[in-house]
Amino acid sequence: MYEHYFQCPYCWEEISMLLDPSIQRQLYVEDCEICCNPIEINSQFNNNNELQSFQANNLEQ
Template sequence: MEQEHFFQCPYCWEEISMILDSSVRQQTYIEDCEVCCNPIEITPTFEAGEIIAFEAKSIEQ
């Protein structure tokens, strides 16, 4: 099941949204910001199909 989640980009601070797959309990992947195109490490966690934790962080050191 897919659901849209809104959050703030860790680079440009714009509010963006992504479609997340709630059928996988926890996942980590890289997705580019739709505004500034910088790569963001996305880590959502789901329980019973609902998002219970979400982290979006810069992958640059």
């Protein structure tokens, strides 16, 4: 598992999520552990299991 730190797009607090590098592309929704708002997580790993891109999006836009 890969721990990634980022800012919540709602409350701007720094939070972390565990990402699975064995799945190259991931798109899912997870609630912020601070403010409980839904965050759309979009991540991509390369063939070396390194994080290539990460986005945390506000779903209420």
